[in-house]
Amino acid sequence: MLLEEALREVGDFGRFQWLLIVYLCVFVAPLRVLPLFGHIFSLLVPPHRCRLDPWLQEALRGLRNATADDADLLLDLALPREPDGTFSQCHMYDANSTLALWFDVAGGSTRVVNASAITTGVRAVVPCQFGWEYDFSYFYPSVVSEVRTLPW
Incomplete structure (x- = not known):
């Protein structure tokens, strides 16, 4: 059995998977990146x-x-x-x-x-x-x- 057939048996890409992707991309990823790049904007030295x-x-x-x-x-x-x-x-x-x-x-x-x-x-x-x-x-x-x- 191929991987695609096994995934079809378990269940296709449904609403839960879409909600999980949206949640991870919109809410989790920016919050994980913000501490890494926040110091660039907060410690900027103006002329x-x-x-x-x-x-x-x-x-x-x-x-x-x-x-x-x-x-x-x-x-x-x-x-x-x-x-x-x-x-x-x-x-x-x-x-x-x-x-x-x-x-x-x-x-x-x-x-x-x-x-x-x-x-x-x-x-x-x-x-x-x-x-x-x-x-x-x-x-x-x-x-x-x-x-x-x-x-x-």
Whole structure:
């Protein structure tokens, strides 16, 4: 007796077998795979940079309506650049209150008056002191951005 004949004698593929396949494919398989791939989505590190000193952060918010060059100039004053040209994700320049003298905040606008005097000197690079600012334009908030455990 062949296997097919034996299966026909026992019973064809019936409703119970279909329900079992649906149950396994829809309910069991995703729940078994979720723990394997869940850490990929929950521990995703979005693009980030050091959060600036509070008064520099306010100046940066004021520059959001200005040109991108002005905002980049302000970030250049506070954050070192990596060799690839992006801002450092874990280091910042040591904040100095004399930087405030180089901003013109009169008339409700914030703009850099003379940045060349600041960028010519040698400044100390320190780890992020005020936490991190995350860019959620491509990614959603994750455990890393909520707990703020950077850098590892």
